[in-house]
Amino acid sequence: MTAPVIMPAASPPLIELVGVRRVYGEGDSEVRALDGVDLVIQRGEFVMVMGSSGSGKSTCMNLLGCLDTPSGGSYRFLGVDVGGLDRDALALLRRHYLGFVFQSFNLLPRTSAMENVELPLVYRGMGARKRHAAAAHALDLVGLANRADHTPAQLSGGQQQRVAIARALVTEPMVLFADEPTGNLDSETTHDVMRLLQTLNRDRGITIVMVTHEPELTHYASRIVTFRDGRVLSDVPGEGGR
Amino acid sequence: MILWNTFVLALAAIRRNGGRSLLTALGVVIGVASVIAMVNLGRAAGQQVTANISAMGPNLLFVRPGMTAAAGGTRAEAIPFDPDDLQAIRSSIDGVIVAPGASASATVAYGNLNATTSITGTTNEYFGVRNLTIAAGREFEARELENGAPVCILGPTVVTNVYGSAEPLGTTLRIGATSCQVIGVLSPKGSNMGQDQDDTVVMPLRAVQRRLTGKQDIATIYVSAVEDGTSGRVRADLITLLRERRGLRDDEADDFDVRDMAELAATLQSTSATMTALLGAIAAVSLLVGGIGIMNIMLVSVTERTREIGVRLAIGARAREILLQFLVEAVVLSVFGGLVGVALGIGGTWIMVTQLGMPFVVSVEMVVAAFAVSGAVGVVFGYLPARKAARLDPIAALRHE
Numbered sequence A: 001m002t003a004p005v006i007m008p009a010a011s012p013p014l015i016e017l018v019g020v021r022r023v024y025g026e027g028d029s030e031v032r033a034l035d036g037v038d039l040v041i042q043r044g045e046f047v048m049v050m051g052s053s054g055s056g057k058s059t060c061m062n063l064l065g066c067l068d069t070p071s072g073g074s075y076r077f078l079g080v081d082v083g084g085l086d087r088d089a090l091a092l093l094r095r096h097y098l099g100f101v102f103q104s105f106n107l108l109p110r111t112s113a114m115e116n117v118e119l120p121l122v123y124r125g126m127g128a129r130k131r132h133a134a135a136a137h138a139l140d141l142v143g144l145a146n147r148a149d150h151t152p153a154q155l156s157g158g159q160q161q162r163v164a165i166a167r168a169l170v171t172e173p174m175v176l177f178a179d180e181p182t183g184n185l186d187s188e189t190t191h192d193v194m195r196l197l198q199t200l201n202r203d204r205g206i207t208i209v210m211v212t213h214e215p216e217l218t219h220y221a222s223r224i225v226t227f228r229d230g231r232v233l234s235d236v237p238g239e240g241g242r
Numbered sequence B: 001m002i003l004w005n006t007f008v009l010a011l012a013a014i015r016r017n018g019g020r021s022l023l024t025a026l027g028v029v030i031g032v033a034s035v036i037a038m039v040n041l042g043r044a045a046g047q048q049v050t051a052n053i054s055a056m057g058p059n060l061l062f063v064r065p066g067m068t069a070a071a072g073g074t075r076a077e078a079i080p081f082d083p084d085d086l087q088a089i090r091s092s093i094d095g096v097i098v099a100p101g102a103s104a105s106a107t108v109a110y111g112n113l114n115a116t117t118s119i120t121g122t123t124n125e126y127f128g129v130r131n132l133t134i135a136a137g138r139e140f141e142a143r144e145l146e147n148g149a150p151v152c153i154l155g156p157t158v159v160t161n162v163y164g165s166a167e168p169l170g171t172t173l174r175i176g177a178t179s180c181q182v183i184g185v186l187s188p189k190g191s192n193m194g195q196d197q198d199d200t201v202v203m204p205l206r207a208v209q210r211r212l213t214g215k216q217d218i219a220t221i222y223v224s225a226v227e228d229g230t231s232g233r234v235r236a237d238l239i240t241l242l243r244e245r246r247g248l249r250d251d252e253a254d255d256f257d258v259r260d261m262a263e264l265a266a267t268l269q270s271t272s273a274t275m276t277a278l279l280g281a282i283a284a285v286s287l288l289v290g291g292i293g294i295m296n297i298m299l300v301s302v303t304e305r306t307r308e309i310g311v312r313l314a315i316g317a318r319a320r321e322i323l324l325q326f327l328v329e330a331v332v333l334s335v336f337g338g339l340v341g342v343a344l345g346i347g348g349t350w351i352m353v354t355q356l357g358m359p360f361v362v363s364v365e366m367v368v369a370a371f372a373v374s375g376a377v378g379v380v381f382g383y384l385p386a387r388k389a390a391r392l393d394p395i396a397a398l399r400h401e
């Protein structure tokens, strides 16, 4: 139950994609969702991924999040080649280093915010008391300390997404991946969530990689990567750098 | 730690899906309850048979006149026995106690109470042969037996019915048209196969023959083998002797019946064991159906909770942890079902047993087996759904609608 041993060799980059391809289907129905992506992300960055629909953003996020493995090219996470890991090793990598926030929140229904946030710690084998304290702290951080016993059905969309963020950060991950986290929120709650992500990035040093369609959010990011047809079209610094 | 946490997760999931969890367990509840009730009921019946037979006297044989082929292919009642037959049995068969039985049905009355009961005319041997004890009063005296004196010994039911709370000893009881003096009361024996054995009056053989039936007939001869395990030999000797005395040719069938209690006990025992096994097997099928129910609902549950599984995978759950969680859910549900089933089964047994007046027996090994089996049902039928859950692809699961 220990984390995979990752020995940083001359401090490699957090994330390093070289010529990564991801192909769905075969023959005539073959879709090249990613077609040679080169991308390096350092610790502490706040990367915003943009691009038109179908350009491969989500496919890239799934690969980065170790939920999927590339069809070609290489993905190194802290110098370790992820393509060579099996399902269980990927799961342990996610458990110990990564956090996820989804567009559709994906909280467990009929389960309190507290229990939802505790869930990743259960898989880490943490005892109930420590788990409780950590979850309470994470909920406090997202400003929902007073909603701990509420179930998702008793929370607004913005509150649900904040619970989801608390769940992602309760394990103190190195990176937090968020695929359109504000896609289901109105503009006011969108900015609440963005400010929260920015705080996590600035104050806790959590690297954030986030997909969005909303250009007005780019000022939160330190870097903006734009995809087109499965490739990186542009890669520019944003105003949100530290 | 991981196992405990998995258990916690499984319990949380069960609580979250309360209604469905109950439904899932219901099949096992019914299966286990019926297995327990059927097997316990069967055992109770078996025990009762044994108890009844040993109460009657396990070495007892009844000899009764049977039917005989008469002219024109009809069947007529065979000639009854007479006191000479009795004498012959006593003198030529070793190790037996023999008692005659002439029976009649009559209304008995004392004061303003009366009841109809069965009267047996016999000798003092009858008490030993039938395993009866006299609670108060005395047996017949030789003189009374000789003369057919109007004396009687009452079963407890007759006392209750006709005397209420009055003292029967020394009173004069009217039996049909005659009256007789009460000299004793029997100890209670309870009922046997739905028949109240205490609803009886015992009188000297001659008294019944002379005053009630008006015939010299002996309807039944009671024979008790003194030594255990000799009833088979006694039975064979009886048949030979009686055939000889009744002048039956070799090609003629017996015109009398010899019922051997030990043999009857064995037959009833094996019948009840067969019935128990049969009922148990039928009930086991319902347990199987319960297991399939678990599998069914767990499969639905896995499909319905696909997104949840996706989240767990994304958070870092390994396939084996997902498998374990769903397996533990299935096992917890079915063991819970087993628990409720055992309670219901024992309750049901108790109700039926008390209704039927049988002994209440709970076989501990059955209860333990029911738990083990319901746990196994959970593992076996929970495995397929759990494996299905564990094999889900995280991305596909997260996208599941």
Ligand SMILES: Nc1ncnc2c1ncn2[C@@H]1O[C@H](COP(=O)(O)OP(=O)(O)OP(=O)(O)O)[C@@H](O)[C@H]1O
Pocket (backbone or CB within 6 Å): A024, A025, A031, A032, A033, A051, A052, A053, A054, A055, A056, A057, A058, A059, A060
């Ligand atoms: N499981 C799959 N099977 C087949 N093709 C797929 C699969 N997932 C994605 N694709 C294809 O890969 C391409 C990239 O999809 P992806 O989901 O990465 O786009 P996206 O940039 O996230 O789009 P959007 O902004 O609409 O979310 C699309 O053409 C899509 O049809």
Ligand SMILES: [Mg+2]
Pocket (backbone or CB within 6 Å): A057, A058, A059, A179
């Ligand atoms: Mg997408």
